[in-house]
Amino acid sequence: MTDDGIEDVGGRPCPQCERPLFKRHCKYVCPEHGVVYDCADTFW
Template structure:
């Protein structure tokens, strides 16, 4: 099993900000930032981002 602290997830490198809930590196998928532990945290329609 892969280490969740690695900088990749599903072959996609983390390129976004740290997750505000757990500080894990998030990766960008389409128009969303996804935390490997919490799922989608931000998307492009988020007015508070």
């Protein structure tokens, strides 16, 4: 985890570009596309 609260997940890929997502608080963030998933999303 970095100082700004971003955790390198490295598992789940971005559905648009396949880059590894980072977990920030309750969101999964793509470095290219921004927030991709929110922990409240129940469809994934």
